[in-house]
Amino acid sequence: MRDVAVVGFAQRQMQDYDGSPTCAELLVPIFGECYEQTGWTKKDIGFWCSGSSDYLAGRSFSFVSAIDAIGVLPPVNESHVEMDAAWALYEAWLKIQTGEVDTALVFGFGKASAGVLRRTLSLQLDPYTLTPLWPDTVSIAALQARLGIDGGAWDEAAMAEVVNRSLTDAEKNEYAVRAGGSSVKELLARPMFADPLRKHDAAPVTDGAAAIVLAAGDRAREVRERPAWITGLSHFTDGLHLGTRDLTRAESASRAAAAVGGLDGVEIAELHAPFSHQELILRHDLGLADDARINPSGGPLAGNPMFTGGAIRIGEAARRIWDGTADKVLGHATSGPALQQNLVCVMETVSEGMGI
Amino acid sequence: MSRTLSAPVTVSFDYTRSVGPVLGRFLTGLRDGQFVGARLSDGRVVVPPPEFDPVTHRATADFVDVAETGTVTSWTWVSEPVAGQPFDRPFAFALVTLDGTDAPLLHAVDVASPDEISTGLKVRARWATERTGAITDVVFVPDTGTAAAAAPVAGEGEVTGIVTPVSLDYTYAASPEESAFFRGLAEGRLVAQRCPQCRKVYVPPRPACPVDGVPTVEEIELSDTGTVTTFCIVNVPFLGQKITPPYVSAYILLDGADIALQHLILDIPVEEIRMGLRVKAVWKPREEWGTTIENISHFAPTGDADADYDTYKHHL
Amino acid sequence: MGKTPAAVIGVGQTHHRAKREDVSMAGLCREAMDRALEDAGMTLDEIDAIVVGKAPDLFEGVMMPELYLAEALGAVGKPLLRVHTAGSVGGSTAIVAASLVQSGVHRKVLTVAFEKQSESNAMWALSVPVPFVMPVHAGAGGYFAPHVRSYIRRSGAPSHIGAIVAAKDRTNALKNPYAHLHNEGTTVESVLASQMLWDPIRYDETCPSSDGACALVIAADDVAAASLNPAWIHGTVMRSEPTTAAERDQVNPQAGRDAAAALWKQAGITSPIDEIDAAEIYVPFSWFEPMWLENLGFAAEGEGWRLTEAGETAMTGRLPVNCSGGVLSSNPIGASGMLRFGEAALQVRGAAGEHQVDGARKALGHAYGGGSQFFAMWVVGADRPTN
Structure with missing residues (x-):
């Protein structure tokens, strides 16, 4: 495999973005930051790939005008996934692996506040036997949370600890839309929203966009002293069926971790857990060491723009390699109800260990 | 003044879903007041039946009638219901494992407060009087030991389709x-x-x-004058159409612009519309104006000579 | 570093119809997948990864349907990707699936693209009103008709060229058992006599709205070499440009021209019209055949219609185009591009049945989407690529 690194990352997160659903106005300055970080222009980018959702925007082909933010005459080599941009990163990484291109810019965007997010996401369920009941995404996560509580896998205090740590860390993140640590006791005293979940157990509805720059070999070395070399990239899916799946587990996350040879030595992990208990599931099923630092950015509980939240985890993790905080990090992304689909991206200071 | 203009948009359609033989069997059961599950290749009985066996990948064929009583294996309290949910007041969503099955299904339980539901609670189906063969034909209630008789079978033959209204409200900016x-x-x-x-x-x-x-x-x-670069005459009616056909939808290159704008051409027989036609905006009465391109009712010919092809050919 | 050679070793499609009321979405996909797997002599368990393609989710009213479909598609425990690049998606999806193999990551990949348009109404889904903007749009036909008019003006093509294409493709479809439309006796005269819908586009010059799916099994070098008749992938290209831009050429878009030039180069083709034996080109409205013939470099600008008029794009012509009946005869939008890619593979595998072009060795699969702005294309060949 070719050595490929994350060498650029820019993001915006906000509560109520007062702009168009395609977020073109947000993407322009984000791309600008990527050019600034790399010293490149758009001509240096070999492949573009984005992730977004028509249903989030409320219209067909919502991604089409987003590419205007690139400036696409002359035309560009470009693709789009109806998934979190973390999977756009996967497609871009493949493209680099084919040898066709050496660089790629991956982006995602979404304006979740345009609709009622937890209701819109009911459309991800089985359209014949579930969606007609409109089970909202918070309710589904709550059913999952209770299964774990009843089964003794975690408790409300452990969930509150995740929240408290996330919101405390979020105080240092300029993009966080929710921040401010408290105490487990104070958090547990707050009212239930979707018993056993309190509002702070769920990621806030967040608008935003983000971009990540990938480069192979010397193209990466020319940009950064410490490129975040991707030494493992893998994703798997579970079935959606909420009854036949063990909701207290994230089997596809375990499988992805195994496929990259395990996550031993990961010092910092940015986990895309939109609900507090899901972080507990992921830590366990990814096999992270007890001393691995989780979500120093504040993570999704501080801000989780749909279709970008996963990619932001990868970007946040990569930054810790660039700035010398860590030598081995994990960016994780999830998609679908109750952690159905999971992606892991392991990045290191050295480019060996892909092992394929 | 806010930075951007916004307005509500509703995206609404009643989807007609053909359900195929497996889901058809399940939905026919619901119409008839009977839960139908499937026995999978690993021996588990599952409701609703998966369309394809998760292990052999073959179409599900072994159907089993299942009890209408079961046990809550997980639940949550919907304190603020959203549109379309089974109740417009607070209620519980639960995973319910029907007696004799090996996996739960997700459904609503009609209880008045979260104090009335718990993991392990025995529940029973409450069938709607009018049933069409849809998951909304039933909800669950705490099992008091007495079965309310299901209303008689609501239809004949197999259920082959359902209609699912999907209506979403957005704010467009x-x-x-x-x-x-x-x-x-x-x-x-x-x-x-x-x-x-x-x-x-x-x-x-x-x-x-x-x-x-x-x-x-x-x-x-x-200025509000320009040249028709190209156009089409819309003769076809379609769902959601705002303008009665036939009408002319044209690209109009306003004088001084480098890109054409789409609008209507009226006040000229459709067969006389042509590329290069010079047109001018016809505005609605000022009192009807809003922040919309619809302030211009349409464009109409100016009566000037047609624009030379060379002046707009690079806009095609 | 070079690509791992890859080939299509299985092609499957559904019987496309206006309404496939006998199946669910999962059933529709599996009908195509099971045929592709049988063709490849493989089981679902042997597949390493699954790539799903589909056009807008509003068509079926399911957000990211691949999530709920994962189990029925046999994707559980596997990597699952979902591509959406507007009308070109069927082609783009096949290209993403190919890149999973060409990158050396996987050896056996299954890709499926579908649309069950009868669940809603495509005209509605594509014309949801935007506030403040004039609601002059009238679906895809209303969008493309002005550009067809521009083509006619620019090229000086006689007005019956579109009808020649429609009559040809509908007649070709009679040889394709999977085609949605089997309209016997379609002639240039009958097309010209059909209702004018979006002037200058007539009813018989438009694609139908179909339920349907297409699936491909794409395999790496060693697996493909062991297969009976692999369709080797000689080149894949995607290019995008904006929907609207000042002075953008909407008739002969640069993205299509650039994509074709890159494709011919990748595939080592110097004279496309002489070296391509069969082409499956995305022609949802008849006039796009001559337009794309020029865009792809099969004819000089303004000359594409001459090939059509001379019968060169008929099955017996110099460049048979859309022997399957094309998009004009079957249009499950999300799958339409993959059908073009799959039909191209069938041609070079000698497996196209009644609509087989004798001795086809190299074929083009082409798709486009959005406002003629997203292009995806590939060349497949009977021989393993040497480059």
């Missing part, structure tokens, strides 16, 4: 650049902007020049 255009229209002005890099004049202005990827900035006011 225009970009700041487009907002400037729409606000200009409210004053009877056609506001364009120039790209700072390629110098092309865009109407409406753009959050990103599609060539250079930067916002258009320098404001230019255009």
Whole structure:
């Protein structure tokens, strides 16, 4: 495999973005930051790939005008996934692996506040036997949370600890839309929203966009002293069926971790857990060491723009390699109800260990 | 004044779903007041039946009638229901494992408060009187030991389809650049902007020049006359159509702009419309104006000589 | 570093119809997948990864349907990707699936693209009103008709060229058992006599709205070499440009021209019209055949219609185009591009049945989407690529 690194990352997160659903106005300055970080222009980018959702925007082909933010005459080599941009990163990484291109810019965007997010996401369920009941995404996560509580896998205090740590860390993140640590006791005293979940157990509805720059070999070395070399990239899916799946587990996350040879030595992990208990599931099923630092950015509980939240985890993790905080990090992304689909991206200071 | 203009949009359609033989069997059961599950290749009995066996991948064929009583294996309290949910007051969603099955299904339980539901609670189906063969034909209630008789079978033959209304409310916002255009229209002005890099004049202005990827900035006011570059005559009626056919949808290159605008051409027999036709905006009465391009009712011929092909051919 | 050679070793499609009321979405996909797997002599368990393609989710009213479909598609425990690039998606999806193999990551990949348009109404889904903007749009036909008019003006093509294409493709479809439309006796005259819908586009010059799916099994070098008749992938290209831009050429878009030039180069083709034996080109409205013939470099600008008029794009012509009946005869939008890619593979595998072009060795699969702005294309060949 070719050595490929994350060498650029820019993001915006906000509560109520007062702009168009395609977020073109947000993407322009984000791309600008990527050019600034790399010293490149758009001509240096070999492949573009984005992730977004028509249903989030409320219209067909919502991604089409987003590419205007690139400036696409002359035309560009470009693709789009109806998934979190973390999977756009996967497609871009493949493209680099084919040898066709050496660089790629991956982006995602979404304006979740345009609709009622937890209701819109009911459309991800089985359209014949579930969606007609409109089970909202918070309710589904709550059913999952209770299964774990009843089964003794975690408790409300452990969930509150995740929240408290996330919101405390979020105080240092300029993009966080929710921040401010408290105490487990104070958090547990707050009212239930979707018993056993309190509002702070769920990621806030967040608008935003983000971009990540990938480069192979010397193209990466020319940009950064410490490129975040991707030494493992893998994703798997579970079935959606909420009854036949063990909701207290994230089997596809375990499988992805195994496929990259395990996550031993990961010092910092940015986990895309939109609900507090899901972080507990992921830590366990990814096999992270007890001393691995989780979500120093504040993570999704501080801000989780749909279709970008996963990619932001990868970007946040990569930054810790660039700035010398860590030598081995994990960016994780999830998609679908109750952690159905999971992606892991392991990045290191050295480019060996892909092992394929 | 907010930076951008916004307006509500409802995206609404009643989807007609053909369900195929496996889901058809399940939904037919619901219509008839009977849960139908499937025995999978690993021996488990599952409701609703998966269409294909998760292990052998073959179409599910071994159907089993299942009890209408079961046990809550997980639950949550919906304190703020959203539109379309089984109740418009607080209620519980639960995973319910029907007696004799090996996996739960998700459904609503009708209880008045979270104190009335718990893991392990025995529940029973409460069938709707009018049933069509849909998951909404039933909800669950705490099992008091007495079965309320299901209403008689509601139909004949197999259920082959369902209708699922999907209606979503959104707030649509225009970009700041487009907002400037729409606000200009409210004053009877056609506001364009120039790209700072390629110098092309865009109407409406753009959050990103599609060539250079930067916002258009320098404001230019255009006249309301222009040239028809190309057009089509719409003869076909369709769902959601706002304008009665036949009508002419045309690209109009306003004088001074570098990109054409789409609008209607009226006040001329459709067969006389042609490329190069010179047209002028016909505005609605001022009191009807809003922040919309619909302030211009349509464009009508100016009566001037047609524009030379060379003046607009690079806009096709 | 070079690509791992890859080939299509299985092609499957559904019987496309206006309404496939006998199946669910999962059933529709599996009908195509099971045929592709049988063709490849493989089981679902042997597949390493699954790539799903589909056009807008509003068509079926399911957000990211691949999530709920994962189990039925046999994707559980596997990597699952979902591509959406507007009308070109069927082609783009096949290209993403190919890149999973060409990158050396996987050896056996299954890709499926579908649309069950009868669940809603495509005209509605594509014309949801935008506030503040004039609701002059009238679906895809209303969008493309003005550009067809521009082509006619620019090229000086006689007005019956579109009808020649429609009559040809509908007649070709009679040889394709999977085609949605089997309209016997379609002639240039009958097309010209059909209702004018979006002037200058007539009813018989438009694609139908179909339920349907297409699936491909794409395999790496060693697996493919062991297969009976692999369709080797000689080149894949995607290019995008904006929907609207000042002075953008909407008739002969640069993205299509650039994509074709890159494709011919990748595939080592110097004279496309002489070296391509069969082409499956995305022609949802008849006039797009001559337009794309020029865009792809099969004819000089303004000359594409001459090939059509001379019968050169008929099955017996110099460049048979859309022997399957094309998009004009079957249009499950999300799958339409993959059908073009799959039909191209069938041609070079000698497996196209009644609509087989004798001795086809190299074929083009082409798709486009959005406002003629997203292009995806590939060349497949009977021989393993040497480059």
